[in-house]
Amino acid sequence: MTASPSGSSTSEAQRFLDAHPEIEAVDIVLSDLNGVGRGKIIRRHELMGLYEEGRHVPVSIMALDITGEDVHETGLTWEQGDKDLRVWPVPGTLVPLHGTTPPRAQVLVTLFALDGTPFGVDPRHALKAQVDRLADRGLSAAGAFELEFFLLSNERDADGRIQPARAVVDGRASTKTEVYSVDHLHGMEPLVSDIYRAAAIQGIPVETLISEFAPGQYELTLRYRRDMLRAADDLVMLKRLVRAQARRHGVAACFMAKPVEAYAGSGMHFHVSLWDDAKRNIFAEIGDERFASNLLHGLGGLSATLSESMLVFAPHANSWRRFVSNAYAPVAASWGVNNRSVAFRVPAGSPTNRRVEHRVAGVDANPYLIAAVTLAGLMKGLDDRLDPGPETTGNGYAADATSSAIPSDWRSAIELAAGSAFLEQALGAPSHHAFVAIKRAEYLRVARTVSELDYRLYLHEV
Incomplete structure (x- = not known):
């Protein structure tokens, strides 16, 4: 043994x-x-x-x-x-x-x-290394992920497009956005019950289910964990569980970031806070402070490292179709309080529960890498006492709020990631090298593929 x-x-x-x-x-x-x-x-x-x-x-x-x-x-x-x-x-x-x-x-x-x-190329070890770096500073991270996804029919429509799954209760079709509709959720009740039952058996702390902002789109939330590795494990296990239970009910769980061009994509929002050895939330303001300095510096680190980290948060060709204005995905390295149009949201609530909601990653990203890079960005902000810039209030998609734009496309993100000393440290050199190599190979595969769009645009026109 x-x-x-x-x-x-x-x-x-x-x-x-x-x-x-x-x-x-x-x-x-x-x-x-x-x-x-x-x-x-x-x-x-x-x-x-x-x-x-x-x-x-x-x-x-x-x-x-x-x-x-x-x-x-x-x-x-x-x-x-x-x-x-x-x-x-x-x-x-x-x-x-x-x-x-x-x-x-x-x-x-x-x-x-x-x-x-x-x-060194195991993504869970990359997160473990950042958790250990925090521990060396007398800090620990707590957090949870949100899982957005689509439930789709296994059959395409007459034009060959994907379509939302029919209700498993009575076969009713839905082709409109039924955001926050409780009655709509009832149509998926047998599947939902199996998801909750399976999660309970596996010890996954699944909480709220929401009908999201597109036909066939849903969100499941997870309870906050004081163990960051287990928080990422929860998301990995939940994603597998949802896919398996959906399949057993005759529908497909889709974890693409942007499966339907006309509607919002699916994110993997990551809530995180940092705690000291005395079990105090270091992001919590004290007394008359509007914001704790640690929170601002952490936000500064996330903002300063976002562009070079985007390949982790948006790792595939389809990931980049999610970043459009007015679609609940950020288009700039912005932050704000109680504002869903920014990259880094500080949710409303008591100071004890003060945290950052990192809203950039798509549901197609790797939760271990998301968490590793986020923790590394927070530490950089704390170590270098970085300033996040002014708070975004109101519309984060307005022209004056997008001055610190993220990379415009996948190829730019790959090259920024390849040259990033920060990302190499955040992932570890072996993971950084392998991840960039894999993404370059995937980019070339997509770039040389002649798609149906090519024929629609050019076949009879050029």
């Missing part, structure tokens, strides 16, 4: 097996740089071996693009002979899956070299 470098224990596995004699197999899930779950399904009798010795996986599992193809420019394929590394379980993530036949479970895993050192 080898000591687990992830902190997992064989006693956790044994307790689980004793409590769940019905479980026949277990999904072991590793998040790659794109946030795609990669791994294996193992049989029940193999679970103790995973906890005792880990499990070998090829190094190239972290060199894959969004389609699962090797990106050789990462240096993680043939240059290393596609050698084996070892995954180990993430403590607390071994849970039953709801509705599987035969009964299965799931456990998140994280990647290490054979000698037990963290493998």
Whole structure:
């Protein structure tokens, strides 16, 4: 038996097996740089071996693009002979899956070299490094993600376009924005109930469900965690859960950032605050302060590093279609109080609960990388005592509020990320190199693809 470098224990596995004699197999899930779950399904009798010795996986599992193809420019394929590394379980993530036949479970895993050192291209390790940097300053982070997504029909409409899923209760179609409609949610009640039931089984603190600002769009919120790694684990597990339960009800859960051009896209808003060793929120104002200096400096760091970090928050070609005015996605490195037109919103509420809502990332981004870069940006702002500039009040899409615009396109974001010393520090050099290489390969794949739009614009015109 080898000591687990992830902190997992064989006693956790044994307790689980004793409590769940019905479980026949277990999904072991590793998040790659794109946030795609990669791994294996193992049989029940193999679970103790995973906890005792880990499990070998090829190094190239972290060199894959969004389609699962090797990106050789990462240096993680043939240059290393596609050698084996070892995954180990993430403590607390071994849970039953709801509705599987035969009964299965799931456990998140994280990647290490054979000698037990963290493998630098695992996105969970990137977040762990930033959590450790905070701890060295006597600080910890608390936070939660919001999950916006579409429920779509598995059939296209007569023009070949995607369409919202019909209500699973009675098949009723909806083609209008039913934002905040409770009656609309009732049409998805069996699916919603299964999502909540599955989340309870897995210990995921899912809270509010909302009908969002587009036909077929929804949002689920998660309870705040004082453990930032677990907050990101929650989002990873919830996303997988929603996709699986939707599929069982005959609809598709879509986590593209902008699946429908005429409506708002889907974000992954990230709420975060910082706490000192005395369990005080350092963003909370004291006395007559309007804003705490730590909050302003943190916002300054987020604003100063946003452009070079945009590739993390908008990692795919489709991500960039979300950033349009008046669509609840930011178009500038702006901040404001109780204002949903800015990049960094300070929600209304008591000083004790003061936090930043980072509204930039799309739901297609990797939550471990989002959190890692956000924490690094906050620390830079605190260390350098950065000024965030004036508060945006009113319309954050107005011309005078967008002077600090984000990069205009995906290619610009890739090049800014490639040359960013800040992003290299935030992700770690190995993850930074591999992530940029994967994004460049994906960009080239998209750029050389002749699309249906090309034919519509040019086939009979040029």
